[in-house]
Amino acid sequence: MMYDVIVIGSGPAGLSAAVNVRQRGGSVLVIGTAQDSNPLYKAERIDNYLGLPGLSGKEMLEVFTEHAKKMGVEFVQNRVLSAMNMGKTWMVGAGSEVYEAYALVLGGGIVRGQAYPGEKEHLGRGVSYCATCDGMLYKGKKTAVIVYGDADKKEADFLSGIGCEVTLLDKPKSVAIEDAETGVLLTADGEQYEVSCVFILRPSIAPNDLFPELALDGNFIRVDRSMKTNIDGLWAAGDCTGAPLQVSKAVGEGLIAGQAAMAYAVKQKA
Known part of the structure; x- marks a missing residue:
């Protein structure tokens, strides 16, 4: 199935982006791993998210996910292994399946841990x-x-x-x-x-491995005010764009990225 937007990552930034695509009438697929792989899941208590004080990270993710599902967001639990720009659309490989969309949003947080010695040299042959x-x-x-x-x-x-x-x-x-x-x-x-x-089986692949041309500022993805990266049709939001590594910041950036990605998808379809 063709989607307007595919969101890579099912944390606060990704879910916010997806909800805002749906708010503008678009179709959206969120591809992410199990919620217990998200560092937020392990937070005992969060008191600085406006309107939802005192929730654990697990409870907050459950609230966000339920909201997204009620908005009609579709979900696939898998890790994204590849992404290819086909001109007007993107093809995204997750597990053994391939999905297509006009725009992508990266909301996968920070990839913790470098490749192991010998890992890249043996990829595809061991x-x-x-x-x-x-x-x-x-x-x-x-x-x-x-x-x-x-x-x-x-x-x-x-x-x-x-x-x-x-x-x-x-x-x-x-x-x-x-x-x-x-x-x-x-x-x-x-x-x-x-x-x-x-x-x-890492929860996610480093963004610059998925997108070799992706511009970084240190370990973070470089974006403009609309959360657009240097790659056409690709936005990023949340921890992957830099500090502060907070839920409020991730949700706000997800909103901006989702709206911008949907506007781009509408133009691509015209």
């Missing part, structure tokens, strides 16, 4: 970011799965279900990947595993 996409290539073979939340363990279960021998590693502190005779040699927290493939 490293994958999607077990359900690439798992059949390693049917019956030894694999390792690095997970960051309980929802990721479903992908490990999928690999077990197709006959893979799976080593599950939950948020290891140190990881390195090297060549091996067959596959790759994974070193995680001092233990070594020779496997055919390492599946790394």
Whole structure:
């Protein structure tokens, strides 16, 4: 299905952007991972969000998500692996599915953690970011799965279900990947595993990996007053654009980005 706007990220900025697309009559898809992977989810109490004092991060995300659903926002729980500008539209790959829209909004927050040593060098030949996409290539073979939340363990279960021998590693502190005779040699927290493939299931991929031409200011995405990036058809909002890393700021930027992205989509369709 074609959407007016696809929002990457289901935190406050992404949900605000999506609600404001719907407020202007547009169709919008939010693609994000499980809410418990959002740092806000773990906040015990938030007192500086106007009108909703005293909520936990989990409760606030539930309120925001329910609002978006009532507005008609569509959701897909998955991690975005690729995005390609096709001229007038964008194609976005999430898991094994591809979605299309006229405009994109990045609202995925900060990507915490750098690529592991050897990760990028072995991507596509011993490293994958999607077990359900690439798992059949390693049917019956030894694999390792690095997970960051309980929802990721479903992908490990999928690999077990197709006959893979799976080593599950939950948020290891140190990881390195090297060549091996067959596959790759994974070193995680001092233990070594020779496997055919390492599946790394981070909640999200760094924005400048998804969009190599994306302009940054340090570790943050450079945007103008309309939250537009240097790439045509792409907006960003929330923690990914810089401090202060606050819910109020994320929601406000999401509003601006959603409205601007929808206006752009209307022009693209004309």
